[in-house]
Amino acid sequence: MKIGLYFGSFNPIHVGHLIIANHIAEYSDLDEVWFVVTPHNPFKKKSTLLDNFDRLELVHRATKDYDKLKPCDIEFNLPQPNYTINTLVHLQEKYPGHEFALLMGEDNLKSFHKWKNYQVILEHHHIYVYPRISGEQQTTIFDNHPKIHHIDAPIMELSSTFIRKSIKAGKNVKPMLPAHVWEHIDDMLFYK
Template sequence: MKKVGLYFGTFNPIHIGHLVIANHMAEYSDLDEIWFVVTPVSPFKKKKNLLANNHRYEMVYLATKDYPKLQPSKIEFDLPEPNYTINTLVHLDEKYGDGYSFSLIMGEDNLKGFHKWKNYEVILENHEIFVYPRLSEGKIEHQFESHPKIHRVNAPIMEISSTFIRKAHNEGKNIRPMLPEPVWVYLDEMNFYR
């Protein structure tokens, strides 16, 4: 059985922090592959500064094409909006059947709000969660502190954000070191976030 970690995000744009976390999960956990699930619309984010789905998917493809364990996924593009993780997991389980097992990858900041997710109990019952550290403040719900399906992975703390990159680029700052080279080339050629 192939164990796949699902790394959800708008990836607007994908940056080196995303790659470092995903690669660390692929190398230092029992996950076989990490799929970057490009989310068309997050229930928690506004749509106005999102690039079109195809552009964000293309940047994820360009960022991951040289890493066999990291794969882009547009599985949510054809699902009803807003995209809830539980619906995506049900769809993936139906599509891939018994040959795959799907786990979630999330930052510690997301775990703090996990109790607000739609059907979070069902997600925890059927899927493992791999959590990477963040510097954010806040309290993790007691029920998630030592849950057997929640695994904390001692990944590097990456405090680069897509929001910061977009803002800095718009201000004319050099953001090139924060992006995989092919993503920088694509973003620059398309004149995004200016």
């Protein structure tokens, strides 16, 4: 089984995340996309970041109606700070029958050469890159790399930061969130 790993804090997960993940699950050779919820870095003070398990719960609620989209808490049990290469090694040991690929935005691809052991990641894993809004198309050292696949997914201009600020300001953000997510955030008074 081919699994695409979509890393993020998902603070909160929103319709933009779902649109990108679902598009890649439906229009690529991946069988599923797993939302890898990145844990809070214990060395950083981040008051706007919900607890790890609250964010995981939001991802559970967001993906429950999608067969090909799954929440993943694998990084919760890894030492912090963590690197993607460690997560990939851990997942490969836990699921030896699966093939794992990374999902990332074009903006992250530009700095991918700075990631720890990026060459090892590219040696063993494919990367699916989705477009982001940026001025002009910039070339990277990874252009035409056989393991990097550019996916013509919808461009989403929606951010969790904007949603959090809007909730705090008392704005209606219901259309930006999956219904189950919005209901839980509203019930729990998250981000107020």
